[in-house]
Amino acid sequence: MPKDGGIGASSKRREDVRFLTGTGNYTDDINLRGQAYVHFLRSDVAHGRLEKVDTTDAEGMPGVIRVFTGADFEGVGGIPCGWQVTDRFGEVMQEPAHPVLAQGKVRHVGDPIAAVVAETREQARDAAEAIVLDIEELPAVVDMKAALEDGATKVHDDLTSNLCYDWGFVEENKAAVDEAFGKAAHVTSLELVNNRLIANPMEPRVAVGDYNRASDESTLYTTSQNPHVIRLLMGAFVLGIPEHKLRVVAPDVGGGFGSKIYHYAEEAFCTFAARALNRPVKWTSTRSEAFMSDAHGRDHVTKIELALDADNNFTALRTDTHANMGAYLSTFAPCVPTWLHGTLMAGNYKTPLIYVNVKAVFTNTVPVDAYRGAGRPEATYQLERVIDKAARELGVDPIALRRQNFITEFPYATPVAVEYDTGDYHATMDKLEEIADIKGFAARRTESEKRGKLRGLGVNCYIEACGIAPSNLVGQLGARAGLYESATVRVNATGGLTVMTGSHSHGQGHETTFAQVIAEMIGIDADQVDIVHGDTARVPMGMGTYGSRSLAVGGSAMVRATEKIINKARKIAAHLMEASEGDIELKDGQFTVAGTDKSVAWGDVTLAAYVPHNYPLEDIEPGLEETAFYDPANFTYPAGAYACEVEVDPETGRVTIERFAAADDFGNVVNPMIVEGQVHGGLAQGIGQALLEGCAYDENGQLLTGSYMDYAMPRADDVPFYHVDHSCQTPCTHNPLGVKGCGEAGAIGSPPAVVNAVVDALRTGGSNITHIDMPLSPSRVWQAMQG
Amino acid sequence: MYAFEIDRPTTLADAVKALGAEESQALGGGQTLIPALKARLAAPARLVALSGVDEIKGICTADDGALCIGGGTSHADVAKGAGAYPALASLAANIGDPAVRNRGTIGGSLANNDPSACYPAAVLASGATVVTTNRQIAADDFFDGMFATALEDGEIITEVRFPVPEKASYQKFDQPASRFALVGVFVAKYPDGVRVAVTGASEDGVFRWSEAEAALSSDFSAGAVEGLSLSGDGMISDLHGSGEYRAHLVGVMTRRAVAAAG
Amino acid sequence: MPEVSMTVNGKPAKGQIEGRTLLVEFIRDNLGLTGTHVGCDTSQCGACVVHVDGRAVKACTIFAAEAEGAEVKTIEGMAEPDGTMHPIQAAFQDHHGLQCGFCTPGMVMSAAALLAENPTPTEAEIRDYLEGNICRCTGYHNIVKAIMAASGQDVSRVAAE
16 A cells, blocks of 8 residues: 555545644635725525616716616526426426526515625625615415415416426326235335425525636636636526637535535626626625525425335335425435436335335425435435334344345346345344444433433435436436546656546545545655646546435546556556556556566656657657546445434423434445544434524415524534444446445435434423424424324 | 614713613614614614723622622633533523624613523522612513513613522523523522522513522422423414423423532 | 724734625635535524634624734634644544535534533534534434544444444
8 A cells, every 4th residue: 555545544644734734715805906806796685576676876886887687687597406306297397597687577585686896895785775676576386285275376487387397206106006005914104294404504505707808718716616617507508608618627625515506696697797897796695695595405295105015014105295396396305306316216125016105395495406315315314204003013133124124145236127136134233233332222222311311223224326426317307417437547757647537526636535546556655746636727528426426436537547547657667667467557656567577767767758769659649648438337335334322401491412323335444434434424414404403484475494593503512422443345337446436425324323212212201292303303302292 | 774874882871871872772782683773673873882891891809799790792702701600601601603602791681681592591590689870670570471561761781690509400401593591590509598490481571480589489399399390371382392392391391400400 | 974993813814895795605605614614594504603702603693893913713824834734633534424524614613612612522412512513414323423532432332332
């Protein structure tokens, strides 16, 4: 192994030094000469007709450069949606226009109406207050089921209704599923809400648009997880700027969790305004703005039914979900409740028949899109809750019921279109029982009871589909993009490497782990390898980071490019040592000829590539730089088992997490320290969803949780130390590293464990409660206990 | 924020003078006012920062044994320096977070009278006296409903005098997001009786729970308030809890406070 | 426009400000010290924590004018002049106490204030002290561990039992 860490080493993160010393370069740290500032005037009503937007007074205010309204964007494209879902009747989804600034109507609190560009932030905000609005307020559409009733107010007048699509999956199985329910020995059903969340990366979004009149090039600095995707969407669909005239840079990004995947109006505005005004235009979101302009997550209302035979085998599963799209379709919104949700409904179980129905609904709320896990947490939550409920109804051990129904043979083709390549669910459950000390639970419960507390244990499994995704498959499913990844490996004459990856790190540590992989492959020290990401001018077309795809897809592209490098270097080495290429071996940065003591160092080969005096010029070109695009053959399927122990204060309803254990199978692991960190973060977000977080609107579409005063973020004292383990490893069979992805697991697997644990605790307190909707706040738990 | 000028007097007299100007507003620690200014919920022409007025900072004991805390004393300094009144020190040590406690002041908190703030419960339960630049105001006369007090324009809280009880405890049940009190109950036992003050719960702001006071004055034990209950009517009802829930918590927190007071 | 002067990381600093200029704006915009971050507008996230006269303060909730004459320390002032990281910074790297890095400066400054008050805090004391510092990435596990390690405590058995 390289001395500073190859594959499998918990190398310290190299990016940490700049973050720890205050020398990171986040988008808000970028200030361009002559920049102006934009303030967006946002709607404070959920739904209304824009009768008048009078900017006359505002234009005369001090420092104001120009005031833009929706009228300035007529003839300019709208914010596009990247996925088209086809419904159960073969029709494509309803897809409304999404103007950069509101035209005709406002459709959610926070919808931008006008944009004031001024010399200072405060001047822009002062002038925004001088804009005179005349808005005819319309009834707000908030509740999804009410939105679908006949005669309901329409969010979009030009659509036939508020239904985006009615999706059935697998539609051909519907009759067989219904028939299986008819024959079931036992049916457990559960109605639940997967609560709306707000991603809340700690860095609010920022956009800085710049324009170079001499070269006619636009540059956008933005807080994005995928700068190339922004360049493509904004250039081609919104502003009509060809990609060779548009550069998008996402420098250090302070967390994303999905919310920084999407192309947002503010990005398009700053780029547009910089061209129009010929000077840089900067927007920095306040946290209050973030609450009403960042895409939200989750927000499903589901009825799930599980059919079992007399031996407690799962025979069929049927779900009916309403999924909130919000007022417009965010970039990947339509695929979240469908292809990222329905395809995971088999979970870890060999249920032979599954039917999923999803109705996606427009409402006068902020658009909803993927948030850490995206669709898979929703699938896992409902499935693992209904299994837990079934176990209690049947009087069987919840772990035993799960084990009895585990998939045990791989590859396994589920009835919901995906094929799991590998896994070992008993192994992760065995590991969980060990690290969670399930055997010791009874004693801990007794101890809690002595202190007047109710203690509960909740266990669940999860599976996710990561490494998104095979392009030809997702194309059939409605994706309007490919989902490959790219890497360029540039070897310098003196042997160091610069690797340009299309993946993007916003906390995941790519600069460290990606370098570890290359160091391992070549046998050099990782500090010889520099990882570059986040700049379309430096990196080949890439699809970015989300869906736990960086190492599985981006890392694979990098491996492929490095293999090309090594193959070429081997040819050069063979020439230098006058040996046959087939006899050349590479180990520890030395090329050797098998069976001889001949060797040539990596650095000699790289030098020869750029100073080709003694070089096989007739066979290969000089230089040592290769690019690879990797398109995965399948998804990857990380899986695991989680356990949570809670205490409930029966007097107040307050729930505390006493223990949390996670046994994950991520396949091979490059940097265990980083993998564990990813799981920790996911667990906190899942615990946050289960106990604390819930975005709420009132019946008028006013956001009730518009700041950290009302949206409860998990803090250090809300969570315990976690017991995490990733020693169960069934490597992915179809990518070169055998990795599966670890970024979302914690957030996917943890909410059901928490809720299962609370229900368990309340039952020991004599309650017959079978379910409480998240977040399990003290008041909700107490209310439920009142019966 | 709207534009304003900021004054930073170093004497109380200068502060009073500065506050005499039109549209002037006092700035204590700013931990509530500054976020409100950011949201453009207030538009003062001039802020008079009291952070430089050393004469209203500090803690001492009066001849009658009362603990006197300067209006400009930070929560952190009360937490450290109010050892003579442990329940009060403990309350101060759990307001907000450490950085907030380093800036926020007792005078600022009382003048703002947020219905979920902690200090009003201590002042009311202790029967403290609020000393201002103009006068002395008894706790029972000071609080005047949510965000309202007996203070007049330009009046600055210079000191709060707390009679030290025989036993006392403050029990706070956090609102999960803001960590303000969803319900906070301060119980203080004096030779002449027990006072119980409740914050966070009522639409009218901090209040005394007289029924509990009567019961505890005759029997200072958690059991004495076991059967007592408050109505949810008039209690704050929001995302974080119904009026009924808050009323229930008042009972729970009162019992716990009595038990903790010992 | 009034002028303010203070000492920042041991060096004199002054600049023109408005009444409404926050200390964090002065630090970031006037001084170009962009390590101090702004993550919210309700004084809760703690990304902006700096030390003013030795005390942890949210730089977004104090006006620059109020720091007149004060000794201010920001994240940029934590490492040694030769670049050697402060033991708390080193512990955050050793124990992976940061991911995206955005909350990190505030976390480090809060941790430094905690250890100055309480040199060997318990796990519970650390978690309590961090109430005003929100991290969305780490789940706090490794932050708490890093602070324990920085205080000289053995963390090899954390969550291992």
